[in-house]
Amino acid sequence: MPHTAFYISDGTAITAEVIGHATLSQYPIEIEHITSPFIETKELALQLCDHINRCYKTTGNRPFVFFTFVEQEFKKLIKQTECICFDVLSPFTKDISSVLEMKPTPKLHRTHSINLESYDYRIGAMNYALANDDGQTTKHYDDADVILVGVSRSGKTPTSLYLALQYGIKAANYPFVEDDMEHLSLSAELNNNKKRIFGLTIDPARLAAIRHERYANSKYASIRQCRMELREVERMYKKYKIPFINTTHFSVEEISAKVISEMGLERRKY
Amino acid sequence: MPHTAFYISDGTAITAEVIGHATLSQYPIEIEHITSPFIETKELALQLCDHINRCYKTTGNRPFVFFTFVEQEFKKLIKQTECICFDVLSPFTKDISSVLEMKPTPKLHRTHSINLESYDYRIGAMNYALANDDGQTTKHYDDADVILVGVSRSGKTPTSLYLALQYGIKAANYPFVEDDMEHLSLSAELNNNKKRIFGLTIDPARLAAIRHERYANSKYASIRQCRMELREVERMYKKYKIPFINTTHFSVEEISAKVISEMGLERRKY
Known part of the structure; x- marks a missing residue:
């Protein structure tokens, strides 16, 4: 039973890739890695949801999905698929927001974009x-x-x-x-x-x-x-x-x- | 009131850096970034704890600490400091372990090491x-x-x-x-x-x-x-x-x- 991991973002997906890879490398399982950067339209997001669901059907294993998205709508779409889903920055923003008393303002292409x-x-x-x-x-x-x-x-x-x-x-x-x-x-x-x-x-x-x-x-x-x-x-x-x-x-x-x-x-x- | 962020690991600290930076870049605050890789001895870990506590004293803000550690003892030491602390892979390993019905086996230098x-x-x-x-x-x-x-x-x-x-x-x-x-x-x-x-x-x-x-x-x-x-x-x-x-x-x-x-x-x- 092969496993699949998706790294998804409306940016480069480098953050999702780094976290997902570091996490999964701790388990002795075979994984097919799929990186899907620049998911910037609803059409692309829906195609990707299909891909994830097909993976589940083919392998019998729900794919691991690591994502960072600025666009909230795309998060919801991905979460509805047959996957084990991780919004990779959310475990940290909750605590930080409460300490700083401010909300995160995700911006597209902020992390690995041109400065x-x-x-x-x-x-x-x-x-x-x-x-x-x-x-x-x-x-x-x-x-x-x-x-x-x-x-x-x-x-x-x-x-x-x-x-x-x-x-x-x-x-x-x-x-x-x-x-x-x-x-x-x-x-x-x-x-x-x-x-x-x-x-x-x-x-x-x-x-x-x-x-x-x-x-x-x-x-x-x-x-x-x-x-x-x-x-x-x-x-x-x-x-x-x-x-x-x-x-x-x-x-x-x-x-x-x-x-x-x-x-x-x-x-x-x- | 300046903020400080530490990225810490017994490896390269690249994973901690990527996650920490991606998370913090969502807040409009000034941050001094400190990367501390290869914390492989208790002595180094204790020195780092001092550094974190000194930062808190100087700035009045508890530093943000993002870490990945294989060595459990070092995790405990860091967690006892005056910091806002994130064990960056743990939010994901819990769910994955339960799906896979196996425990993660963190190994030193697995993610960014030589393959x-x-x-x-x-x-x-x-x-x-x-x-x-x-x-x-x-x-x-x-x-x-x-x-x-x-x-x-x-x-x-x-x-x-x-x-x-x-x-x-x-x-x-x-x-x-x-x-x-x-x-x-x-x-x-x-x-x-x-x-x-x-x-x-x-x-x-x-x-x-x-x-x-x-x-x-x-x-x-x-x-x-x-x-x-x-x-x-x-x-x-x-x-x-x-x-x-x-x-x-x-x-x-x-x-x-x-x-x-x-x-x-x-x-x-x-």
């Missing part, structure tokens, strides 16, 4: 990350919120871009190559911005696997080379007291949260 | 987006989930990277330049992959402002040039029946959700 100030930060940070990726240039480190360092393929680029797009944080990144490591020394540009540097490391076997996908059977992907580079880079972090984490078992969300936390960076999100 | 299969998708998609950004190459369009097209600075690159990092969707992007537009024709590579193409457009005044930040007072940033390019590109979309949206008032989350929805793409997230 020009923080949006400009994010796009600016993304352009910065792209221009300062992979040590292409080391001239703009004074503008960086953080400079990620590490050997090739240790997770620097995805983390830089995630920090930019989610939080408007300007992250440059610099790949340590053999030359840096032979001398166990930081370049002048890095040394001048030492307090902005954060190091990534990774287990040699995982690094070798990642590099192997890119250049199979190369020296670059050999476990021997990976071990050597990682040993040297970790020695460098210790010598210069550079804070660092091992990314092997972390997602880009987790690496980013740790970088923000350890470096005391500001989220430019709200 | 090797979908993670590889995301990193692969990011590498694809970077390699196929800005028309650098047009040779790999057969591998694209979607090819975003539009004039320079209409939002193609941020959308491509967001689709990759959030959803593991492979998005190439191609900037229409005057040459394409003069002939009002698609290149052979684009024409062969016409069903993957999605167009972006934007209001001329907003485009001119964005371009002006990059190259002030250039022909490229002139309203006349922007108007001309956008008129031509929209004509091309209509001629080739390319679906498109105007990004002027949309965030990268909204543009991405619309692209996914209109092109029927699969989210490789779970």
